[in-house]
Amino acid sequence: MADIVASSAAARASGRTSLHKVMQRKSTIAFLMALPLILMIFILVAYPAGYAIWLSMLNKSMTKFVGFGNFDFLFKRATFWEIVLQSCIFAITAVIFKAIIGFVVAHFVNNIPTKGQRKWRGMLLVPWVIPAAMSTLSWLWLFDPSYSAFNWIFVHLGLPKISWLGEAGWARFSVILVNVWIGAPFFLIMYLAALKSVPEQLYEAASIDGATWWQRIWFVTLPMMRNIIAITILFSTIVTFANFDIVRVLTAGGPLTATHVFATWAFKVGIESGDIPLGATVSLFMVPILAVAATFILRDISKRGSEV
Amino acid sequence: MAQVSLRKVIKKYDEVLAVRGVDLDIADKEFIVLVGPSGCGKSTTLRMIAGLEEISGGDIAIGGDVVNDVPPKDRDIAMVFQNYALYPHMNVYENMSFGLKLKKTPKQEIDQRVRAAAGILDITELLDRKPKQLSGGQRQRVAMGRAIVRDPKVFLFDEPLSNLDAKLRVQMRTEIKKVHQKVRTTTVYVTHDQVEAMTLADRVVVMNAGLIEQVGTPNDLYHSPATKFVAGFIGSPAMNFIPCQLEQAAGALRVRLSDKLSFPVPDGRTARYTSNVGKPNLILGLRPEHIAETRPHIEPNQHDFDQVIEVVEPMGMETLVYFTLAGAEVCGRVNPNAGATAERSMKLRADLSNMHLIDDTTGKVL
Numbered sequence: 001m002a003d004i005v006a007s008s009a010a011a012r013a014s015g016r017t018s019l020h021k022v023m024q025r026k027s028t029i030a031f032l033m034a035l036p037l038i039l040m041i042f043i044l045v046a047y048p049a050g051y052a053i054w055l056s057m058l059n060k061s062m063t064k065f066v067g068f069g070n071f072d073f074l075f076k077r078a079t080f081w082e083i084v085l086q087s088c089i090f091a092i093t094a095v096i097f098k099a100i101i102g103f104v105v106a107h108f109v110n111n112i113p114t115k116g117q118r119k120w121r122g123m124l125l126v127p128w129v130i131p132a133a134m135s136t137l138s139w140l141w142l143f144d145p146s147y148s149a150f151n152w153i154f155v156h157l158g159l160p161k162i163s164w165l166g167e168a169g170w171a172r173f174s175v176i177l178v179n180v181w182i183g184a185p186f187f188l189i190m191y192l193a194a195l196k197s198v199p200e201q202l203y204e205a206a207s208i209d210g211a212t213w214w215q216r217i218w219f220v221t222l223p224m225m226r227n228i229i230a231i232t233i234l235f236s237t238i239v240t241f242a243n244f245d246i247v248r249v250l251t252a253g254g255p256l257t258a259t260h261v262f263a264t265w266a267f268k269v270g271i272e273s274g275d276i277p278l279g280a281t282v283s284l285f286m287v288p289i290l291a292v293a294a295t296f297i298l299r300d301i302s303k304r305g306s307e308v
Numbered sequence: 309m310a311q312v313s314l315r316k317v318i319k320k321y322d323e324v325l326a327v328r329g330v331d332l333d334i335a336d337k338e339f340i341v342l343v344g345p346s347g348c349g350k351s352t353t354l355r356m357i358a359g360l361e362e363i364s365g366g367d368i369a370i371g372g373d374v375v376n377d378v379p380p381k382d383r384d385i386a387m388v389f390q391n392y393a394l395y396p397h398m399n400v401y402e403n404m405s406f407g408l409k410l411k412k413t414p415k416q417e418i419d420q421r422v423r424a425a426a427g428i429l430d431i432t433e434l435l436d437r438k439p440k441q442l443s444g445g446q447r448q449r450v451a452m453g454r455a456i457v458r459d460p461k462v463f464l465f466d467e468p469l470s471n472l473d474a475k476l477r478v479q480m481r482t483e484i485k486k487v488h489q490k491v492r493t494t495t496v497y498v499t500h501d502q503v504e505a506m507t508l509a510d511r512v513v514v515m516n517a518g519l520i521e522q523v524g525t526p527n528d529l530y531h532s533p534a535t536k537f538v539a540g541f542i543g544s545p546a547m548n549f550i551p552c553q554l555e556q557a558a559g560a561l562r563v564r565l566s567d568k569l570s571f572p573v574p575d576g577r578t579a580r581y582t583s584n585v586g587k588p589n590l591i592l593g594l595r596p597e598h599i600a601e602t603r604p605h606i607e608p609n610q611h612d613f614d615q616v617i618e619v620v621e622p623m624g625m626e627t628l629v630y631f632t633l634a635g636a637e638v639c640g641r642v643n644p645n646a647g648a649t650a651e652r653s654m655k656l657r658a659d660l661s662n663m664h665l666i667d668d669t670t671g672k673v674l
Binding site: 199201202204205206207208209210211212215219220223224226 | 385389
């Protein structure tokens with residue numbers, strides 16, 4: 001009996017010390033310090049994502065579990081595939097133009113003497129700083145078929161008026177244009193920072209090695225900026241792909257469904273048409289497409305991460 | 309390979325003159341070192357030869373052709389930078405072959421030249437590595453390899469050893485000299501380190517405040533400096549500058565340092581100095597090795613004097629002694645066994661046969 005008491009006391013004591021040890025461990029402390037963030041991610045990301053997956057498996061009135069019924073339904077609809085294509089065209093074109101414009105303008109700004117640079121940087125950031133829904137409204141007026149500035153100029157130049165948001169092709173162009181206008185400054189600022197981090201002597205070495213300005217960009221600037229370019233493109237692709245406000249304010253997806261992207265169509269189907277499970281299903285389709293892009297880009301970055 | 313010549317070359321930044329009219333002729337295959345304190349315009353001069361800085365006045369010619377307005381890429385030069393400036397995303401092979409690749413040299417020839425250069429520099433086994441995986445000395449070799457491969461008219465070195473530790477610096481110094489002996493390309497080398505300048509150069513160019521102070525072989529500069537600046541800059545520990553007067557007494561010329569201490573001027577120099585008798589602001593320049601401990605055997609122009617030593621610095625092979633003479637701090641180099649002790653008097657011997665008389669008003673050595 002005495003043995004048992006003694007051993008259980010010992011066990012308790014050792015239990016206390018081992019708990020104490022666990023608490024002292026660096027990994028435990030690290031975990032505890034990260035816990036608020038982990039909880040926040042769970043509440044703000046994991047729970048809504050799980051809930052969306054759950055919703056996507058219910059019927060329209062959310063009373064019956066239908067498994068992959070909603071997915072099956074979407075796959076058979078031509079509109080869905082149109083949305084997939086439009087989202088891809090929208091995101092890819094917009095990101096390419098944002099990247100090119102950002103890169104070119106970053107070079108110009110980088111060549112401005114430091115004194116005047118801040119002013120230009122500030123001004124060029126304006127489109128990115130204004131809330132997108134607000135600036136899109138002014139674009140909406142610019143695109144107005146009868147009273148807008150654009151068509152006024154066109155008429156005065158003797159050109160035909162354009163129905164900017166009324167024809168499928170022009171509507172797609174307009175939506176992408178506004179997205180590029182808003183998003184390019186982000187690329188500009190990232191590329192400007194990256195440009196400044198390229199040592200001047202590399203350019204000097206390259207020009208002594210016989211490189212023209214174009215070869216200096218191709219063989220020095222671009223390789224030195226590759227990681228920043230990859231990360232900005234990934235980040236921008238995600239944001240552009242999931243864009244809602246610009247399309248919503250400018251065209252609301254019209255004419256018909258010509259400018260719908262995933263987010264606006266999910267809103268249309270889920271909120272406006274009252275089929276929340278189907279809307280959830282649509283929005284879930286963004287995940288696999290973006291996941292593939294992210295995997296490729298991040299793998300490329302980590303592969304090269306060690307060299308610079 | 310080619311000669312380089314600079315004619316009245318000027319560099320102006322806004323209103324500041326960084327280089328104030330440099331004239332220099334560099335012979336084919338010559339190894340020239342530009343040396344001077346920081347801000348003396350030596351790097352700017354090199355960068356103007358490279359074409360990285362525009363020149364504000366004068367002419368620069370490489371191989372007889374004036375290149376004032378020729379961009380760096382068309383000057384057929386190669387440059388080694390202080391921080392190496394290797395392309396971090398390319399491996400050693402790609403770094404070395406980059407210039408040839410831009411010139412559209414056939415692949416086979418590139419390979420041959422890169423491997424030959426790598427052989428000279430002993431970096432063949434590093435060809436696949438990225439610069440990040442190399443030590444400082446290895447990067448320096450690669451940077452030199454990149455220059456050699458191109459087989460340019462002129463090599464330009466901009467303080468290439470400044471980022472290396474002391475031991476490696478000495479090693480790479482020898483390496484650079486060996487490479488130059490092998491490839492014999494005209495070389496312009498910039499450094500602030502006078503030891504590098506002395507050991508490497510065929511001729512040293514000492515610059516100060518945007519002007520050339522003196523051009524000459526290392527021995528010329530050391531033994532017959534033209535100005536006080538050169539006399540003080542070349543040599544370590546630096547030459548002693550002791551205020552003095554030149555007086556004519558009993559038919560002999562004497563350098564007077566203080567009431568008690570004066571030395572007769574060596575016979576060979578009397579004629580040269582006579583006109584300066586009584587001139588103000590004269591300075592006696594005497595290198596530390598010409599102030600040593602006394603020895604039984606006395607040579608001509610050597611004179612003993614007693615001096616209280618203030619600081620003793622044993623260096624192993626010699627001992628440096630410091631004391632004050634005529635208000636100037638003076639350094640002497642004595643034998644470690646001479647028994648130099650701080651705050652004790654010691655018999656020293658000055659060797660006047662290597663003296664310099666400097667007019668401090670003009671800064672010229674008389």
